Amino acid sequence: MQFAPEAIDAAFYDRLRVHYSDAEIVELGAFIGFNVGYHTFFRTLDFYPMFTPDGRLVSQEESRRIYGDRPGSHRSASVVDDAAAADEKTG
Amino acid sequence: MAIIDPVDREEAERRGLAPVLDSFADLGDPEAIFPRILAHAPGYAEALWGAMDRASGEGGVDPSLKEIVRIQLARTAQDPYFSGLRSRRAVAAGLTEERIDAGSGVVSDDPRFTPAEEWALRYAYLMYRRPEEVDHSFYEEGKEHFTEAQIMELGGMIAIHYGMQVFMRTLQ
Numbered sequence: 097m098q099f100a101p102e103a104i105d106a107a108f109y110d111r112l113r114v115h116y117s118d119a120e121i122v123e124l125g126a127f128i129g130f131n132v133g134y135h136t137f138f139r140t141l142d143f144y145p146m147f148t149p150d151g152r153l154v155s156q157e158e159s160r161r162i163y164g165d166r167p168g169s170h171r172s173a174s175v176v177d178d179a180a181a182a183d184e185k186t187g
Numbered sequence: 188m189a190i191i192d193p194v195d196r197e198e199a200e201r202r203g204l205a206p207v208l209d210s211f212a213d214l215g216d217p218e219a220i221f222p223r224i225l226a227h228a229p230g231y232a233e234a235l236w237g238a239m240d241r242a243s244g245e246g247g248v249d250p251s252l253k254e255i256v257r258i259q260l261a262r263t264a265q266d267p268y269f270s271g272l273r274s275r276r277a278v279a280a281g282l283t284e285e286r287i288d289a290g291s292g293v294v295s296d297d298p299r300f301t302p303a304e305e306w307a308l309r310y311a312y313l314m315y316r317r318p319e320e321v322d323h324s325f326y327e328e329g330k331e332h333f334t335e336a337q338i339m340e341l342g343g344m345i346a347i348h349y350g351m352q353v354f355m356r357t358l359q
Contacts, residue, residue: 097353097354101264101353101356104357106190108357109191118192118227119227119228119229121227122224122231125354126228126231129351129352129353130235132349132350132353133346133351133353134350137314137342137343137345140314140318140321142323
């Protein structure tokens with residue numbers, strides 16, 4: 097939907113119908129469209145998760161250090177790195 | 188004809204969607220294709236169109252400017268359906284096709300647009316073409332023309348309309 101919408105044609109929808117009802121396809125399509133729209137917008141706002149992977153509330157600066165500048169799963173952020181960042185902060 | 192058949196109009200009305208269908212007549216689609224497609228998923232037509240309609244027509248940013256933005260986005264998404272709709276309110280307020288087309292072109296230094304309008308149109312243009320250029324300095328420039336509330340209003344409007352346009356594009 098985001099990168100090659102021209103590939104989502106009638107044949108593609110026919111293949112979807114093997115697995116999903118029309119109601120489910122509309123639900124999926126609207127959900128995906130909504131997320132394509134909003135996550136691109138959110139990206140421009142440059143904000144980060146409020147919590148570390150183990151649930152500690154952190155500042156935006158610390159969160160950026162933990163999660164990095166590129167999107168990824170919160171599970172991929174290292175709790176070890178988080179602890180190291182905290183150590184560095186406290187000296 | 189859409190790839191997913193719209194829900195029968197009487198059935199959509201039976202589900203309480205008559206006001207939504209009527210609002211599409213005002214936009215130039217008396218068949219109300221989009222909400223009748225969304226009607227397959229219970230509650231989606233009311234919720235999503237409600238958000239889109241409020242984002243376009245309410246708030247602190249000129250609705251005519253948002254109409255130009257909306258159509259520019261539909262053209263970016265290559266969605267003929269939403270590209271073809273027009274806000275009756277915006278047209279009544281004097282919005283012309285010439286101005287709409289200008290808003291989809293190169294707006295930098297176009298005397299038809301104020302600096303604030305130019306920024307809003309570049310905001311929409313860059314969001315899904317070169318989002319990496321919508322950075323801190325870009326937002327700082329926007330704050331010279333709009334409040335943060337207005338910028339969030341524009342960003343949210345851009346996001347929901349583009350998202351539904353790119354979905355609708357695949358259904359035609």
